[in-house]
Amino acid sequence: MKNASNVREVVSFRIALRRYLGIMAALLLQEYETWHHAPVRKLLKMIEPMGNIAIICFVGIFIFNHGAVVGDSQVLFIASGFFPKYLFFYTARYTPNKSSRNLFPTEQRLDYMLVNVIVKIVEFVILGIVLFGSIYLLITDQAMPVSYDPMLEAVIAMAMLGFGYGAVNLALRQIFWFWPAIVQVINMTLIMICGVFFIVDFLPPDIRYWVSFIPNIHAIVLFRQGFYPRYPALILDTSYLAYCAIIAVLVGFVLERITRRAIAK
């Protein structure tokens, strides 16, 4: 039997896997085609992350006007912290605006959630090239990364954490109708305490200990290591970050499964 369907048809694992990969490829291609079809509309949608990051960077100069904390540019310092942080919120923000009646039975909501994460990583890679490229051209030479590996790792870790955070929010929204309002408060707090505007290593030890349980902080430190090779990274624990990212993804999968019926209504 050649064609795929949302069935418990008894097929070999190989065929089932190939079908699933085919569906994911189809969804990604559809995303690409919406880009190709209406590039202006998609670019206008990216004004939101671009504008937010730009405003925080340039306003940050005046609010935290104590010179560059590390490196020679305050703008680059804030941008390199806020960029991965925003990726986290951006991947977490997934609203299932599609009712299951607006899908074919082969496309599951989980597939859309995964495609959403992949698309947002790609968008942020493009956005990062634009952002740090313009900082490089306009402000400082330091905006050229010294190594790309930690940056890419941080982006992937942030996207995984964001997926889990988004799934948790989606589930809690089914229970508490006011949950989206609380999410905004949590998001704002996270921006303030996650070391976007300061170096976490320079906090008092007590606070530093408690704050180090937030996995985002590790990802931000990791990302900044791409720009500043001697960034103070005593707090950085990459294995803790990896555990958290994997657990977040697993929790996301489980919660998606549990809330599937409730969301479908």
Next chain:
Amino acid sequence: MIVFDQVTMAVTSHHHTRTVLSCVNLSIPSNRRIAFLGPSREDKRIVIDLIGGLVLPSAGRVARMANVSFPVGHLGGFKAELSVRINVAHFARLYDADVKKMVNFIERAAGLGPMVDKPYGLLPPQAKLHLARIVAYSIPFDFYVLTDNSLHGKADGDVSYDMFRERNRTAGMIIPTHNLKFAREYCEMGVVLDREKLLLYDNVEKAFAASRKFLLA
């Protein structure tokens, strides 16, 4: 084989919840053509959506042990802002069909002409429905799930009706109908939705006899 395993389905509309199915256990053979009878259109549509996999039951499980189609005439997965051609290509990829062949076939069969490259949302509703039927019948499923919209009003000279007849000879189907003459021609068995249960009859006459009370009412 399509297995209803302790399926309960409740739907809420206008703040009022009613039960459509309660604790249904049934196996529907997927290689037969089945007439589907029931008292109300909405309830039948819900059962059809359950079989097609568009909605999940409130409790229990619908296991499809065959390659089951989505409800014919349903094109929810098409995006309004993309062109018909791109939408059909996406559909072909989802169901693992040959993309180029499928697009060419649909282009010829649906008779849309230059509308193929226009956004899908701009099509008139009749053309959308026609496209939906042709798209569904062009994939070789084991079992087709039909809705009230799946069949064209007049049988002669309609492409989708010819395709329906073609598929009717080779694949299983479930067809909601109240037309005995039609059912005798295209169906072998009957399923009746009666008081929150599904009952399977091994020929059409028995199913119609069982459903006579609400057909007359």
